[in-house]
Amino acid sequence: MDEMDTPQELVSYLTPRENNEMMSTYQNTTAIACPACSEPFDYLIVCKQDPTSLSLSEVMDLCVSTGDNGNPFLFTHRE
Template identity: 60%
Template sequence: MDDAAYNELVSSLTPYEEAGGVKTYTNTVSLACPACEEPFDDLVVCRDEFDSLELSKVMDLCVSTHDGNVLLFTHQ
């Protein structure tokens, strides 16, 4: 994902939580996922080389990258 697309995406989302190298945004405007083109629920940005996620529910994930960061798009 290029810088312009990433900046446009993040500016349209609502910041939710930041812990360590993981930042989460909520999709309150039903933007389409860049991978599958369906609306996604949250964007999880993993900035560190290694991150651990503890998922409290089963969900589908789409994955992309930006500037060396892993971008996870969640679908519940």
């Protein structure tokens, strides 16, 4: 991935895991680098509604970016 890739473009390289009216979740099964920190991320969470609530079952670091439409993209990193 080069730095020109947007979060929307990253989705085509990820494995879809969950999709509902509030969010979509994709797993990074190929160790793509996070656009915010350049480390591989575990999951990409695309928030579709404002507000959206997340319940995380484990402690993890988050990097945040926004798409062209202003929706937040959360990149998760397990500790």
